[in-house]
Amino acid sequence: MPGVLEGIRVVDFGRYIAGPWCAGLLGDFGAEVIRVEKVDGGEDRFICKVSEADASGAMFLQVNRNKRCLTLDPRSQEGREVQRRLVATADIVVANMPQRALEMLGIDYDSLSKIKPNIILVSNTCFGPAGPYAQKLGFDGLAQAMCGNMHLTGDPDTSMKSYSPWVDFGTATLCALGAVIALMARHRTGKGQEVQGALLATALMTASPSLIEQAVNRPNRMATGNRGQLNAPSDVFATRDGHIMILVSGGPMYRRWAKLVGELHWLEDERFQTDDSRGEHGEIFSARMADWCAERTTDQALSELEAARVPAGPVYTPQQALEDPQVTEGGFLEDVEYPGAPRMPPLVSTPVRLLGSPGEIRSRAPLLGEHTDEILRELGYSDQDTENLRAARVV
Numbered sequence: 001m002p003g004v005l006e007g008i009r010v011v012d013f014g015r016y017i018a019g020p021w022c023a024g025l026l027g028d029f030g031a032e033v034i035r036v037e038k039v040d041g042g043e044d045r046f047i048c049k050v051s052e053a054d055a056s057g058a059m060f061l062q063v064n065r066n067k068r069c070l071t072l073d074p075r076s077q078e079g080r081e082v083q084r085r086l087v088a089t090a091d092i093v094v095a096n097m098p099q100r101a102l103e104m105l106g107i108d109y110d111s112l113s114k115i116k117p118n119i120i121l122v123s124n125t126c127f128g129p130a131g132p133y134a135q136k137l138g139f140d141g142l143a144q145a146m147c148g149n150m151h152l153t154g155d156p157d158t159s160m161k162s163y164s165p166w167v168d169f170g171t172a173t174l175c176a177l178g179a180v181i182a183l184m185a186r187h188r189t190g191k192g193q194e195v196q197g198a199l200l201a202t203a204l205m206t207a208s209p210s211l212i213e214q215a216v217n218r219p220n221r222m223a224t225g226n227r228g229q230l231n232a233p234s235d236v237f238a239t240r241d242g243h244i245m246i247l248v249s250g251g252p253m254y255r256r257w258a259k260l261v262g263e264l265h266w267l268e269d270e271r272f273q274t275d276d277s278r279g280e281h282g283e284i285f286s287a288r289m290a291d292w293c294a295e296r297t298t299d300q301a302l303s304e305l306e307a308a309r310v311p312a313g314p315v316y317t318p319q320q321a322l323e324d325p326q327v328t329e330g331g332f333l334e335d336v337e338y339p340g341a342p343r344m345p346p347l348v349s350t351p352v353r354l355l356g357s358p359g360e361i362r363s364r365a366p367l368l369g370e371h372t373d374e375i376l377r378e379l380g381y382s383d384q385d386t387e388n389l390r391a392a393r394v395v
Contacts, residue, residue, distance in 0.1 A: 003030015004357040008183065011036060011090040012067065013107055016044040017140075017165055018124050018199065019096030020063040021172035026092070026179060027066030028350040028359030034086070034375060035067045036074075039393055041368045053340025054367050061338055061345050061365045063172075069366035070375045071395050074105055079394045083107075085379040087115045092179055096124045096197075098135055109194040118190060120182045122175050124197030140165040140199060147203035148210060156222045171202040224282070232278040232285035233257070236315060237293040239301050243315040246289060246305065249275055253310060260308040261292050322346065336364050369395070 008031040012023035020035070027033040037045070041054075048058035074083045083106065087093065095107050102108040102123065109121045123129075126138025144150050144161050154160030178195035186192055204211065213219060221229060228234030231249045248257045254272075258264050272278050278285060293301050298314055305312040314320070321327060335344035350359030372395050376386045389395045 003028075003359070004354075005180075006030040006032075008032070008091045009089055010034070010092045010094060011086055013093065013095040013097075013105070015042055015096060017059065017063055017168035018171045018175070018197070019094050019122075020044070021169060022096075022122060022124075022175040022179065022197075023067070023092075023094045024063045024065060025173065025176040025350070025359070028361065029354075029357070030359075031092075033067040034371075035064055035069045035366065036072050036083075036086070037069055037368065039071045039073050039369075039395065041071075045368065050342075050345055051338055051340035053338075056338065056340075056365065056367075058345065061336075062347055064365040065336065065347060065361050066363055067366055068371035068375060069369055070372050071369040073394050076392070076394055078389060078392065080106060082376070082379065082381075082389070082394065084115055086375075087112055087119065089379070090116065090119065091183070092120045092122060094122045094175075094179075098125050098137070099123075099129060100135055113192060116192075118186055118192040120179060120186065120192045120195065122179045122182075122195045122197070124171055124175050124199070126199045128198035128201060129196055138199060140167040143167045143199035143203035146200060147207040148214075149203065149207045152210060152221060152223050154223050155225050159223070166206070167199050167203045170206065171197050171199050174202060227282050227286050228279060229282060230279045231275040232282040233289040234279070234282065235286045235289065237286075237290050237301075239293045239296055239298040242298040244293065244298055244301055244312050245315060246293075246310065246312045248278075248285075248310060254278065256308045257310050260304065260310065261288060263288065334361055336361055338364050339367065 005026055008026070010023050010026050010031045010033040012020060012033055012035045014020040014023060023033045023035070045060045046055050046057050047060065049055050050058050050061065070086070072082055073079045087107075093107060093112055095102060099108065103111070107121070112119045112121055125134070126142060127133035127136055141161050144167055145159070150159040150161055153162070175195060175197040178197065182193055182195050210221065214221075226236040226245075228247065231247070234247045236243050236245050248254055255267060258266050266272050271281055296304070302312055302314065316324065322333075327333060332349060333346040334349045336347050337344050347361060349361060352359075373383070373386055376389070376395070377383075381389070386395065
């Protein structure tokens with residue numbers, strides 16, 4: 001079945017996650033994506049190495065599937081001409097770098113639109129295109145720190161960053177949405193445009209409830225570890241052989257929980273009548289739940305909680321997450337061969353399911369420069385031209 005974006009060509013100048021995963025999502029739904037990479041390989045290719053063939057890393061394999069790879073140095077006159085020809089064939093250009101870098105490489109919107117007037121540029125930066133930090137460099141961790149999230153994570157003495165780069169992946173997803181909307185707008189108007197994302201905007205969006213609360217009520221919340229502050233019990237608890245996460249929200253669920261742990265009299269306690277008030281007294285609920293869990297194995301606790309329809313789940317290591325039956329049987333991962341990898345890497349399949357026009361992993365991430373010759377051939381370069389460009393390290 002052809003992808004819904006079949007016929008759309010995306011040129012991906014992205015680095016790390018926020019740009020490449022945006023292009024990768026478009027590729028999942030059928031777009032043709034060409035990754036433009038440094039002649040010696042981008043820095044993002046080699047993080048968390050899993051392949052001996054070209055030292056490619058885990059992150060690269062996930063965000064660059066369904067792409068072809070063209071190596072290119074656009075700083076020379078010859079390289080800029082290759083880039084010009086490539087852009088002329090594109091519908092969307094993706095680049096996550098500051099405006100100054102876009103202009104230096106000739107892939108800012110003004111430069112691109114002179115080559116192709118209806119081009120769509122998807123750009124994203126750490127801090128956005130305006131304001132005093134617009135030209136500053138930044139990564140996911142800075143956005144986590146500056147949105148207030150890290151202050152509320154960990155404990156009062158130690159702010160804590162998430163290990164997983166949720167800001168990067170969230171920004172990429174929002175930019176993919178923006179790209180599709182821009183395509184719809186172009187279909188109606190015939191005009192291209194620039195789609196601008198920012199890591200800080202994504203982080204602020206995710207942290208917005210706490211920011212709004214702070215602006216209006218000034219609660220000046222402090223971190224409480226894994227214990228939630230807006231409902232209770234909401235915490236991580238030790239069982240006899242592991243740890244589980246439990247979260248109770250809403251009156252009906254709270255009543256089921258109280259019956260399960262034998263605290264029905266708490267239903268009449270004036271202190272515990274709303275989620276907010278229960279959250280304010282979360283230490284009481286966590287202490288009671290800790291005692292209940294300590295008497296049971298993880299399996300026993302989860303079984304009883306499930307019977308009571310109280311949400312709970314085990315705290316997994318990455319290996320345990322890979323082995324969970326919901327993960328293995330739910331279609332969330334797909335083993336995809338990659339040269340030099342000792343085992344097939346399990347890539348996360350398209351994370352949103354469209355039953356009528358699904359996304360799919362059609363091909364593994366490319367080796368460095370794997371498709372340079374064929375892409376140049378499509379752009380009108382002869383084999384001898386390509387050899388000359390390679391000898392000059394343009395490609």
